[in-house]
Every structure is written in structure tokens, then in C-alpha cells.
Amino acid sequence: MSERNMSDDAGFEARATEIRNEQLLARRVRVDRMFTWLFIAQYVAGIVAALTVSPYAWEGKVHTIHLHVWVAALGGAGIIILPILLSIFRPGTTLTRHVIAASQMLFSALLIHLTGGRIETHFHVFGSLAFLAFYLDWTVIITATIVVAADHFLRGLFWPESVYGVANAEWWRFLEHAGWVAFEDAFLIWACVMGKREIASSASRQAEVEQLSEMEQLKSAALEMAMAEMQSASA
Amino acid sequence: MKRRTLVTGALVLAGLIWAATVGAMFQSIRRFETTPGREAAARVSWPAKSRIAPARDGWTLVMLIHPHCSCSRASLQELERIIELSGASLHTHVLVYRPADFKSGWEKTETFQAATHLQRAHVVVDTDGQEARLFGGFTSGQTFLYDREGALRFTGGITSLRGHAGVNRGSMDVVDIVHTKASRATHPVFGCAIVTNIESEQRP
Numbered sequence: 402m403s404e405r406n407m408s409d410d411a412g413f414e415a416r417a418t419e420i421r422n423e424q425l426l427a428r429r430v431r432v433d434r435m436f437t438w439l440f441i442a443q444y445v446a447g448i449v450a451a452l453t454v455s456p457y458a459w460e461g462k463v464h465t466i467h468l469h470v471w472v473a474a475l476g477g478a479g480i481i482i483l484p485i486l487l488s489i490f491r492p493g494t495t496l497t498r499h500v501i502a503a504s505q506m507l508f509s510a511l512l513i514h515l516t517g518g519r520i521e522t523h524f525h526v527f528g529s530l531a532f533l534a535f536y537l538d539w540t541v542i543i544t545a546t547i548v549v550a551a552d553h554f555l556r557g558l559f560w561p562e563s564v565y566g567v568a569n570a571e572w573w574r575f576l577e578h579a580g581w582v583a584f585e586d587a588f589l590i591w592a593c594v595m596g597k598r599e600i601a602s603s604a605s606r607q608a609e610v611e612q613l614s615e616m617e618q619l620k621s622a623a624l625e626m627a628m629a630e631m632q633s634a635s636a
Numbered sequence: 637m638k639r640r641t642l643v644t645g646a647l648v649l650a651g652l653i654w655a656a657t658v659g660a661m662f663q664s665i666r667r668f669e670t671t672p673g674r675e676a677a678a679r680v681s682w683p684a685k686s687r688i689a690p691a692r693d694g695w696t697l698v699m700l701i702h703p704h705c706s707c708s709r710a711s712l713q714e715l716e717r718i719i720e721l722s723g724a725s726l727h728t729h730v731l732v733y734r735p736a737d738f739k740s741g742w743e744k745t746e747t748f749q750a751a752t753h754l755q756r757a758h759v760v761v762d763t764d765g766q767e768a769r770l771f772g773g774f775t776s777g778q779t780f781l782y783d784r785e786g787a788l789r790f791t792g793g794i795t796s797l798r799g800h801a802g803v804n805r806g807s808m809d810v811v812d813i814v815h816t817k818a819s820r821a822t823h824p825v826f827g828c829a830i831v832t833n834i835e836s837e838q839r840p
Contacts, residue, residue, distance in 0.1 A: 454706055455799070459776075459829070461831065478657075482654060483653070486650045
């Protein structure tokens with residue numbers, strides 16, 4: 402009896418884990434697809450921003466296509482090609498979502514450049530982190546944060562004017578900027594952990610319902626068999 | 637199996653393109669934004685032939701602007717800050733470039749409108765960059781600051797990079813000079829060319 406219970410428990414746990422993994426995979430594939438469309442929308446928005454803000458570079462009365470337009474068209478395409486292909490051919494995998502996280506942060510950096518370093522465009526970073534939390538995988542948030550911190554650290558070291566506005570910024574200034582990102586991360590990571598727990602809990606409930614339904618079916622089958630035996634005996 | 641190999645190959649290729657693009661893109665932006673325009677051959681005293689009169693009761697600041705240069709919006713933002721911090725002793729003139737053979741109105745861009753909204757600033761259309769040549773400037777965003785005796789005290793740009801507004805050495809120097817009468821200063825200028833190399837050689 403005890404052995405049978407242990408076997409039932411192991412089966413129940415395995416089924417609960419299976420349901421949880423299926424639900425997480427389905428969710429992550431959906432988020433991969435969402436990011437595919439988001440990348441395409443951002444790509445178009447980047448080109449529109451470049452054409453609006455700085456369409457041409459001028460030398461007196463002669464104008465040529467501005468570097469920002471080329472960067473938006475070619476650089477933007479270069480950034481999104483890998484995450485889009487991965488989301489099509491390797492949806493739901495760990496590699497896909499980490500590449501998407503890194504690419505999304507790189508696109509933030511690109512948009513910040515295309516809009517001339519507008520402070521408002523920096524909100525793209527915070528919005529993107531929130532979108533990445535849809536994966537319910539806190540390691541993705543860490544990857545995105547590392548890309549942001551590395552971008553600020555390297556630019557702060559070699560090109561401080563572009564990120565802090567002054568040429569003599571202290572080397573540790575990137576920590577201050579990354580600190581605000583870490584502030585948001587703390588809540589997003591907590592949300593990811595809680596979301597994953599809720600899915601696990603829902604999967605356990607579903608496995609329990611399935612198990613109860615299976616037991617009911619077995620009982621019904623046994624009862625029908627017993628009744629059939631009784632009918633044949635009375636006949 | 638063949639399809640799997642093909643997909644893996646495509647993903648590896650996309651990965652290489654991705655890495656190369658990121659590196660090349662940021663490098664090209666960095667080079668573009670950090671490369672200054674042509675340095676001015678500034679006159680040490682106010683050019684006598686200029687149709688703009690220098691202020692005798694304070695400082696005179698002259699900025700050259702190409703109305704279609706997107707980087708120059710940042711220069712005007714910095715100029716606005718300088719005007720606010722410098723007070724009424726600063727008289728500002730923004731010279732907006734327009735080629736003589738281009739129809740009137742070509743210069744009426746957002747940048748031009750931004751210049752007209754500056755406090756205590758006079759906007760002058762500079763046909764063919766004649767005034768720019770008199771002052772010895774070649775690049776949009778080029779700023780000259782003259783004292784009440786007509787002596788040049790600052791020449792250069794007032795942004796840290798192409799198209800980047802924000803605190804920088806150039807704009808800080810202008811404000812310092814106006815307030816403390818510090819000695820002369822220069823700073824690199826970032827913007828589109830107003831007078832090209834060929835034009836400056838043809839028509840000095």
C-alpha cells in the first residue's frame with residue numbers, strides 16, 4: 402500500500418513538472434513571437450526617427466544621406482537578424498531569450514543615439530526590462546542588465562561625453578546609472594520568481610485534478626465490472 | 637538532417653553578422669560624433685566689414701548656424717543655457733546660413749525657429765556665408781565671444797560632441813569668461829560645414 406502511494410506521488414510529481422514545463426514553454430514561445438514583432442516595429446521606428454531627426458548631413462548647400470539613416474537601416478537590421486531567426490527556428494530555448502535580451506538592450510542604445518541622446522529615450526531601457534520579465538526567467542533580466550552596464554562602463558571609460566555629458570566623469574559613474582536599472586531589476590526578478598511559482602502551483606492543481614479523474618474512472622470501471630459479474634451470476 | 641544543418645549554418649552566420657554589426661555600428665557612430673568640424677580661423681578683433689554692430693556695453697556672442705544641420709539643435713540648446721546664465725550683459729547674434737541661389741524660406745527650419753525663440757538674441761540670415769567668412773568660421777555651431785573692446789575671448793563649439801547637448805567645457809568656458817572675465821578659451825566645434833574647404837579657397 403505504502404509502495405503504491407510512493408509510486409503515485411512520484412507519478413504525480415512527474416506529471417506536475419511536465420505540465421509546468423509545457424506551460425512555461427508555451428508562454429516563452431509566445432513571448433519570443435512578441436519580441437519578433439517588437440523588433441520589426443522598433444526597426445521601422447528607428448528608420449523613421451533617423452529620417453525625421455537627421456535625414457541629411459550638409460556641407461554648405463550640398464547634402465548627403467545622414468550616417469544615422471544608414472546606421473538605423475543597416476545597423477538596426479544587423480541587430481535584429483539573429484534574435485528573429487532564433488525565435489523562428491529555436492523558439493522557447495534559453496539561448497533565444499538571452500540573445501533577445503541582449504539585442505533589445507542594444508536596440509535601446511541605438512535608439513538613444515538616433516534621437517541625439519534624448520533623456521526620454523532612456524525610458525526604452527526600463528520598458529524593455531519589463532517586457533523581458535514576461536519570460537518568467539530572472540536570468541534574462543541579468544543578461545540585459547549586464548549589457549546595459551557594460552555599454553555604460555565602456556562608453557564612460559573611452560567616450561564619457563556620450564553617456565554623461567561631461568568629459569571628466571568618474572569611472573564609477575556607470576554604477577550610478579546601472580543602480581537605477583538594478584532597482585527595477587529587484588522587483589522584476591521577484592515578479593519572475595512569483596510568476597513561476599504560480600505556474601508550478603497551477604500545474605500541481607491540474608495534475609491533482611487529472612489524478613482524481615483517473616481514480617474516478619478506475620472506480621467506475623471496477624464498479625461496472627462488479628455489476629456485470631453480479632448480473633451474469635444472477636442469470 | 638539537411639534542413640537542420642542549413643538552419644544551424646544560418647543561425648551561426650546571423651550570429652557573426654550580429655556581432656560584426658554591433659561593433660561596426662558603435663565604432664562608426666563614435667567616430668562620427670567625436671570628429672570635430674573645421675576649426676575657425678578667428679579674427680582676434682571684431683571684423684570691421686561685418687554688418688553686425690558689436691555691443692559697446694557688454695559682451696557680444698556670435699553663433700553660426702546651418703539651418704538644416706541636425707547637430708546644431710544641441711548647440712542652440714546650449715546657447716539658451718548660456719544666455720540664461722550670462723544675464724543682460726550678453727548680446728547674442730545667430731547667423732543662419734542660406735545659399736544665394738536657394739529660394740527664400742529654405743532656411744526656415746525648426747532650428748531657425750528655435751533660434752528665433754532665444755531670449756535677447758537677434759537672428760540674421762547670412763547669404764552665402766559671407767558673414768561666416770568675415771568672422772573666419774566654417775562650421776555650424778561655431779561660436780565667437782567678443783568683449784566690449786571688440787577683442788576675441790572665446791572661439792569654438794559649445795557642445796561636447798556632434799548633436800549632444802549637456803554640460804561641457806565649451807559652454808562652461810563662455811559662462812566663466814562672461815562672469816569672471818577670465819582669459820581666452822577655445823573648444824572644438826561639432827556640426828555640418830557652412831563654408832566648405834573648396835569655397836574658402838575660392839573666395840577667401
